[in-house]
Amino acid sequence: MSNHAHDHDCPGCSSPDLAFSRHDHAHCAQDVLARADAIAEENGVRLTPVRRRALEILLESHRAMGAYDVLQRLAADGFGNQPPVAYRALEFLVEQGLAHRIRRLNAFAACMHPGEDHAPVFLICRGCNAVAEAQAAPVRAALDAAAAAIGFSVERANVEALGLCPACKEAAA
Amino acid sequence: MSNHAHDHDCPGCSSPDLAFSRHDHAHCAQDVLARADAIAEENGVRLTPVRRRALEILLESHRAMGAYDVLQRLAADGFGNQPPVAYRALEFLVEQGLAHRIRRLNAFAACMHPGEDHAPVFLICRGCNAVAEAQAAPVRAALDAAAAAIGFSVERANVEALGLCPACKEAAA
DNA sequence: CCTTGACCTGTTATGATATAACATACATAT
DNA sequence: ATATGTATGTTATATCATAACAGGTCAAGG
Numbered sequence A, B: 001m002s003n004h005a006h007d008h009d010c011p012g013c014s015s016p017d018l019a020f021s022r023h024d025h026a027h028c029a030q031d032v033l034a035r036a037d038a039i040a041e042e043n044g045v046r047l048t049p050v051r052r053r054a055l056e057i058l059l060e061s062h063r064a065m066g067a068y069d070v071l072q073r074l075a076a077d078g079f080g081n082q083p084p085v086a087y088r089a090l091e092f093l094v095e096q097g098l099a100h101r102i103r104r105l106n107a108f109a110a111c112m113h114p115g116e117d118h119a120p121v122f123l124i125c126r127g128c129n130a131v132a133e134a135q136a137a138p139v140r141a142a143l144d145a146a147a148a149a150i151g152f153s154v155e156r157a158n159v160e161a162l163g164l165c166p167a168c169k170e171a172a173a
Numbered sequence C: 001c002c003t004t005g006a007c008c009t010g011t012t013a014t015g016a017t018a019t020a021a022c023a024t025a026c027a028t029a030t
Numbered sequence D: 001a002t003a004t005g006t007a008t009g010t011t012a013t014a015t016c017a018t019a020a021c022a023g024g025t026c027a028a029g030g
Helices: A025-041 A049-060 A065-076 A083-095 A135-147 A167-170 B026-043 B048-061 B065-074 B083-095 B137-149 B167-173
Strands: A098-101 A107-110 A120-127 A131-135 A154-166 B099-102 B109-111 B120-125 B131-135 B151-166
Touching: A025 A049, A049 A065, A049 A083, A049 A107, A065 A083, A065 A107, A083 A098, A083 A107, A098 A120, A098 B151, A120 B137, A135 A154, A135 B109, A135 B120, A135 B137, A135 B151, A154 B131, A154 B137, B026 B048, B048 B065, B048 B109, B065 B083, B083 B099, B083 B109, B099 B120, B137 B151, B151 B167
Parallel strands: A120 A154, B120 B151
Antiparallel strands: A098 A107, A120 A131, A154 B151, B099 B109, B120 B131
16 A cells, blocks of 8 residues: 555655655555544544545545545545535534645645644645645744734634745746 | 825724724725826736726725625626626736735735735634734745745745634623 | 434535636727 | 727626535434
């Protein structure tokens, strides 16, 4: 299933700088799914078949997917084929911190750092549409500071940047 | 039209900490529109009647508006009443830096600092739906740094935070 | 046991947001 | 005046998202 064994230290998955590189990520899926089970257990919620499958689908593609794309895959696996099926599963994953919603793309992506209380920043390549989830605590800190200065309390934040990944930058040059 | 005259230093408009406060902003609109004319001139683009009116509409409401809401207002003023009329005008405004798109709300808001090359951060109050446009250069700097570290070039960034404004926080308590 | 209540899944139907494609009009420069 | 690029308007359709209800599962308490 995976071409190398490890716990949580795969450079291809845990380092944002390799998120744009081609790499085997079957094991990422393994890791994340295992952790997802643990997180659901902890939170007292159920990672039911549809929900788990939705997460697997996101993990497999390793990119942002629209709700209808996920739905199509779910339906192919014998689950319902009406929009709420996908939206509900995805909403659950987002609530539990197992997936992120990327508004710029009207899409969803599996979280590669579930349960780690991270401050995700999405770097969206306009060349190849890949999405890297970088951990950027300093960004969140700066945001909290700016908000605090005017008495605003941040509960959730979306940081999405559009630009060019290293590969596409090189290709363009 | 405005109850006090000034150039670009109205606290109610230029200070993010007052963005949530009730304040007269007829003059903000005046200022921004004047600057919008100048910017269009500079950029060699035309701030045509629909476009200008769309900006006025956003400025009047002083909040984020959906494209269809803007469309309704435009139609009432004798412009076309089909979606592309609004989307095109809004797209123009966004491209010229005269308005911002707030994806979390599927909405648009006039930029209160046109032409100033700012790093806007949107603070969206989930209590009253007000949107404050804070200038947060440090946030952008942190984002650029995180992106640069992995060779990603940021071209455009959206930073949107959901939370509670001072007034709603107090009301909740 | 078996019922109740909470939650999950599925469906129908509709609502909300956004764009493609084409036709018409207008500006400006030669 | 006429050609060219740009702007506006329209029709039609694509895409994204949710409301509302029906049936199913499962565990806790009577």
